Amino acid sequence: MPKLLFARPPLDADEERKIRKLAGARHAPGDWIMRAQMIVLSWQGLRTSAIAAKLGCHMQTVRERLDRFNAEGLAGLGDRSGVGRKPRITEVERGQVIALARSTPPGKPVRDASGDLVAADESAPAEWTLNTLTAAARAAGIDIHRSQVRRILVTEHVRRRRTRSPTTSTDPDFAPKGPRSSASIPTRRQAPR
Numbered sequence: 001m002p003k004l005l006f007a008r009p010p011l012d013a014d015e016e017r018k019i020r021k022l023a024g025a026r027h028a029p030g031d032w033i034m035r036a037q038m039i040v041l042s043w044q045g046l047r048t049s050a051i052a053a054k055l056g057c058h059m060q061t062v063r064e065r066l067d068r069f070n071a072e073g074l075a076g077l078g079d080r081s082g083v084g085r086k087p088r089i090t091e092v093e094r095g096q097v098i099a100l101a102r103s104t105p106p107g108k109p110v111r112d113a114s115g116d117l118v119a120a121d122e123s124a125p126a127e128w129t130l131n132t133l134t135a136a137a138r139a140a141g142i143d144i145h146r147s148q149v150r151r152i153l154v155t156e157h158v159r160r161r162r163t164r165s166p167t168t169s170t171d172p173d174f175a176p177k178g179p180r181s182s183a184s185i186p187t188r189r190q191a192p193r
Helices: 013-023 030-043 048-055 059-077 091-102 130-139 146-155
Strands: none
Touching: 013 030, 013 059, 030 048, 030 059, 048 059, 091 130, 091 146, 130 146
């Protein structure tokens, strides 16, 4: 037969006030609110099965939280450190990936002093893609996957550099796009939205 488990009585009025305030809070972390509600309901004399039914969780969860509160007090309401998966790369490596994405690709042609287009490395990519960023990061010694590079760039709102459109150029011999070749083909009007 399982033993009955109840939350210990509060150590002082301050601890009781904090837990009751947290149990009724609307702008605190949801897991802390639920755990404080478990304690308050236990102080009201409800058993673990009744608390679990009222809060919509499992009885074992209520038992574990009551047991942690009895052992650790108010600090037992929070999660223990080290919960969850450890990050695969460090913040320094993450910063290196972001800096790499913001840098000019090594194969991108740049005008030199004489006005000629010259790339630092002809065989390197001219623009950053997820694959080229991943390869460059791995070459720099960062063990990272393509999906992780994408996640970092999306999270940090970093856009990969794109090549410029060929419609404008500083080349004096550049001829812009001319008018349509046939005026007999009417332009299609878009329907109003």
